[in-house]
Amino acid sequence: MSTDQPRQPGGHPTGGRYAGHSRDAPAESLAAPAWPALEWEEHTWVPAAQQGVRADRDTGNVRYRAAIMPPIAGLDPRPSAEALAAADDASRALTAFDAELGARVNNFAPVLLRSEAASSSQIENLTASARAIFSAELGAKTGRNAEQIAANTRSMQAAIDLSREITPEAIRQMHAVLMAGQPRHAPGEWRTEAVWIGTRTDTPVGAEYVAPHHTRIEAGIDDLAEFAGRTDVPALVAVALAHAQFETIHPFTDGNGRTGRALAQSMLRHYGVTRSVAVPVSAGLLADVNGYHQALTAYRAGDIDPIVLSFANASLRAVANARQLVEDIDQIRAGWDERFSARRDSNAWKLLDILTHRPVLDAASAARELGVKAPNIYPPLKALTEAKIVQSKAEHQLGPFYRSDEVLTAIDDFAARAGRREAR
Structure with missing residues (x-):
């Protein structure tokens, strides 16, 4: 960290090149607006391990420059x-x-x-x-x-x-x-x-x-x-x-x-x-x-x-x-309707909607989402597992987790697209 005393007082002028940004500035000063650049001030660097009464002498009075940010609340930004x-x-x-x-x-x-x-x-x-x-x-x-x-x-x-x-x-x-x-x-x-x-x-x-x-x-x-x-x-x-x-x-x-x-x-x-x-x-x-x-x-x-x-x-x-992510998840959800067969009043159908935005569930979170007691959640989870819509894996000391690999893949694909630079 640095010592608390700057060598220069800093501060930001209200005239000159800053005047063009003030909302109260005269019209003629707005002709050539420019956003203020940073100013700088010097401080003494004192590592935490060397702080104390001998700090300045031990560090050799090493100086560094820190930024002074201009206030922006009253400025008029004028992008191109x-x-x-x-x-x-x-x-x-x-x-x-x-x-x-x-x-x-x-x-x-x-x-x-x-x-x-x-x-x-x-x-x-x-x-x-x-x-x-x-x-x-x-x-x-x-x-x-x-x-x-x-x-x-x-x-x-x-x-x-x-x-x-x-x-x-x-x-x-x-x-x-x-x-x-x-x-x-x-x-x-x-x-x-x-x-x-x-x-x-x-x-x-x-x-x-x-x-x-x-x-x-x-x-x-x-x-x-x-x-x-x-x-x-x-x-x-x-x-x-x-x-x-x-x-x-x-x-x-x-x-x-x-x-x-x-x-x-x-x-x-x-x-x-x-x-x-x-x-x-x-x-x-x-x-x-x-x-x-x-x-x-x-x-x-x-x-x-x-x-x-x-x-x-x-x-x-x-x-x-x-939009692509939404389309991918919509297609996955439509595919589930074609693949899954259960009574229309089964809670498993409601779980399908939940899996589109919560693709990893445990029994407690699934029960909370559906508003049912924990014992009642296992039959629909079993039905979805047997239909291979979800995969079940026991997590250490946490019991089984139920996941939709299809939705997880769609989200990972979103991340992969995000990290790709577009061709120019």
Whole structure:
């Protein structure tokens, strides 16, 4: 972590090149708008192991540069006509897809939410199969990655639940849910140490990017929340810029990327772009992760077009991919109707609908979904197993799990498509 005293006071001018962004600025100053680039200030690097009265002498007074993020709550973002049109097209596509699901939203909202969480996690190199993720949600020990992706699903759901108002406390809660069980990363608490992006983990000196000093976080997040509450900025433009500003602030010691993409989902719901489902925009970003990271770098240099275009293109890719997933699951469900024979009043038919969005079940979760007592769930589960619609496997100390390999494959195929770069 760094010492608390910057060499330079920092601060952001209200005139000069910043004046063109103020909503209260004179018309003539708006002729050549430009988004403010980061400024920088120096700090002394003191490793945690060397803190104390001899710290400055022991470290040789090593200096590093940390970012100063500009406040954005009062700025007028002016993306290019191309970026603005792309954002508008993407917003319409997201809204149309959300509406298309209609009465079937209960069947698809859960699987799309998990797909978004898995894709967001994959951007951070956390990967697991759909089977491992769904099994982890039931308590199976399928691997650390699957457990973290399951936690990300809960964080995404929290983000949507908290979308009525974007506040600093809501952001903290998203992170608290994501990082529950990882106390060394202080779930839901702003960091009190330096964080950076670079090849070295032991020092920020020479890092590619060092986030703002922790004393700037609270004011920065307050400003971000104020920007997120505005109604005069096109929705997807606001989402992209708020996300980029959040990643610039990097307010937590870990989980910033996943929390920032959960924030994006919260804002999409807040603005009414989506009303029922979490369209997996992160799956669209996966197709060009390098471009996404470069767009964040461009944002910090004062160019907002790349991040707006990145979110717009990601949204369009996500809608196309999600439509394919819905079509695949619909075909699987129709195939079950042809293959399965049982009394029409059997609970097994209801379980078929549940399996389309919960492709891994145990007896307890299946009983909860159907609203029946646990002993009554075994006959329909047995019928589906005998029809080879589900496969049963005993999990260590947890009893049998029942899974639909067909639906799990469709979800894994979605993830594979998300990670493929389109040919140009």
